[in-house]
Amino acid sequence: MSSVPDDAIISLVVFDMDDTLLGLNSVKLAYEVRPHTVEAILELWNIRNVLVALWSAGTEAYVSNMVDVVLLPAIHVKNPFFFFSRILTYEDTTNGFKDLNKICEVYDVPKERVVLIDDSIEQCNLNIMNGFRAIIVPPFQPESNLIDDRALVGLREKILA
Numbered sequence: 001m002s003s004v005p006d007d008a009i010i011s012l013v014v015f016d017m018d019d020t021l022l023g024l025n026s027v028k029l030a031y032e033v034r035p036h037t038v039e040a041i042l043e044l045w046n047i048r049n050v051l052v053a054l055w056s057a058g059t060e061a062y063v064s065n066m067v068d069v070v071l072l073p074a075i076h077v078k079n080p081f082f083f084f085s086r087i088l089t090y091e092d093t094t095n096g097f098k099d100l101n102k103i104c105e106v107y108d109v110p111k112e113r114v115v116l117i118d119d120s121i122e123q124c125n126l127n128i129m130n131g132f133r134a135i136i137v138p139p140f141q142p143e144s145n146l147i148d149d150r151a152l153v154g155l156r157e158k159i160l161a
């Protein structure tokens with residue numbers, strides 16, 4: 001299904017969790033999953049040699065709760081590792097900041113093969129300064145859903161660009 005060459009440069013895509021894939025609906029007071037999350041992740045998995053990971057600067061307890069209670073029921077999946085090769089949490093940060101040097105060590109992957117998808121440029125600053133690639137998407141705001149949120153549509157093409 002893919003026209004992407006087998007030697008695609010990017011092999012690890014790290015999704016931020018809060019306000020990138022999940023957001024708090026301040027009207028309903030409930031967390032929601034961003035539209036097009038499933039298709040975005042599946043189309044990345046369908047590219048040869050691409051892995052997808054989930055990353056939050058939150059604690060492991062917080063992240064696993066959000067994954068189990070919010071994310072998995074919404075995408076009708078029981079096992080998070082169907083979607084994510086790994087779930088990274090506060091312990092994988094440096095002073096609370098996401099540090100892709102750490103993920104390179106965990107996966108044994110060179111930095112030019114890693115891209116972070118995040119809603120916060122502040123959270124990515126360390127990585128951008130270190131020469132990593134980050135794609136910044138607008139924060140997901142579920143209560144303002146008058147227009148379709150398409151931030152995750154076409155992500156594959158941006159990553160492979």
Ligand SMILES: [Mg+2]
Pocket residue numbers: 016017018019020118119120
């Ligand atoms: Mg975020």
